[in-house]
Amino acid sequence: MGGKNTMVESRRPWMAWVYLAPAILLLLVFTVWPIINTFRMAFLVGYRGLEAVQGKTFPFGFGNFTKVIQFQDFLNCLRNTTLLCVITVPLSTFLALLISVCLNSIKTLQKGLQTIFFLPYVTNSIAIGMVFAAMFNIVGSAHGTSNQIIITAGIVNNIITFFGGEPVNWINSGSTYLANMTVMVIYIVWNALPFKILILLGGLQSVNKQYYDAARVDGTSRRRIFTRITVPLLSPMIAYVVITGFIGGFKEYTSIVGVFGEKMGPANDQGRLNTMVGFIYDALENNHQGRASAAALILFGIILVVTLINLQVSKRRVHY
Amino acid sequence: MAETFNTMQEKDMGSVVSRQKVIAVLAKVLVYAFLILMAVIVLFPFYWMINSSLKPLEEYRLPIPTFWPHKLLLSNYVNAFNTAKLGRLFLNTLYVGVVSTLLSLVITILSAFAFARLEFKGKNVLFAGLLATMMIPGELFTITNYMTVTRLNWLNTYTVLIVPFLVSVFYIYLLRQNFLQIPDELYLAAKVDGTSDFKYLCKVMIPLSLPTLISITILKMMGAWNSYIWPRLVANKDPLNNGGHRLITNGLRNAFTQTTGEVNYPEQMAAVALVSAPLFLVFVFLRKYIMKGVSRSGIKG
Structure with missing residues (x-):
């Protein structure tokens, strides 16, 4: 942006603050104060808003953090969130890269396919989660022995049996953790692809064609072109989608509500798939603000560390 | 040879x-x-x-699925609309979306103008401070904001769904970048002519930044349509029939709490299709602006 940005000395310098007033006022109440207050509550052991209003005081300390970390429930949420992140981010990035490179190499149908691949972005993650639930569900009751309700497997199981496989209990009562996680990974990757394809394809289209022409003249193989030219030139975009992917991944919540409902798990094991964000909201709804704040700060810490690691790695690997 | x-x-x-x-x-x-x-x-x-x-329930439950309904049924849509009270939810969401978008645009334009065109003490520090808040996950704010709006007695009102999210640092950043690209000569010429800052903003800068403003509008409207966590926390409890403030996504999830087992999926899918339809329409007509806004943001809604 313009290096020589001529600013006209205003006769009324305070006017700038009039323009900024609404934004600053709202930010003070809904952004700055929450940051301060969250730190305060996190370090007041056992802080509960309702009791604080009645005049109760709380000792200062790390009690909330140690309590949160000792919670089996919290460890469960941490494991689910981390697993989903570690699996879906590389998987969706790789798939998006593959699709983008393929899309970039064709002419016919390119625009149409590009539009199709962007479509999942413009959806409501609760609504489409419900569609995924319908696709993986086992229709009919498994317990209805007296009046013999026919059990039909949902479309995914229909496809599996069509190819000669055994139907799987994906999300119903009695399903395994592995099956549940598989469904979530598929849904999250499906959901994450459009943004990544948009960014990576945009990057590919801005790559200078001369590099490829030079490689072709030298007779470089396709694979070598991909690993030695495409990936290095795309590395800033790859770093960007990986970092935003991890940040979004650690905040995973609504996609699980979409598929499994607010119970966050199959009917016989509710809360099995709960995540970090879910834990914070559960604590908040039970009026444990101290605990919720501590968990939110832990989440912030994790995101910060992961982002810094990503930046460090990309500093070494990214070629600008 | x-x-x-x-x-x-x-x-x-x-x-x-x-x-x-x-x-x-x-x-x-x-x-x-x-x-x-x-x-x-x-x-x-x-x-x-x-x-x-589009299928009757019996056909949906056939052991071998049909890939196009034998008997086309539109009554699922009517039932879904009534069961989930989608009409009221649509209106609620539309109202919250439109009002918060308008107010948000005004605030964003004013702040972006101050950061791009006006000179004041502490400008760079303030701007850097604003950008730093973008790194903090929203959950960290929600805990205190929930307590604040409870104390203000805002629970179950439209205000609680609109006011806390009016300022988006990202939108201010986006628009400021756009404002900075407008050549200084235009501003200086306007100054010579004695045009006031505000008039210059309205007559020159806003028209020139229209594409960015449209992107912001679409992202903000989609945000209202897809928001789930905050509305569930603050405006989900009151009954819908007499003036409830529940939003569409929460209404959809609440109306169909069961996701597995013997669910009336045809009706549920009809509701999902109705909720998704406006998003598709926006996508079909405004794809260019969405893709442009999204590629610069990485933020869903």
């Missing part, structure tokens, strides 16, 4: 070229096969949603 050697070489070259051609064609076929397979996977949930929403 030399002649025969030459033709032999040509022949060899010819076979190499034709082999390369075969490989190239094969690669093309593979690329298209892969892309079309992926496109089918991406589209399948949408197809299945529409297909299921």
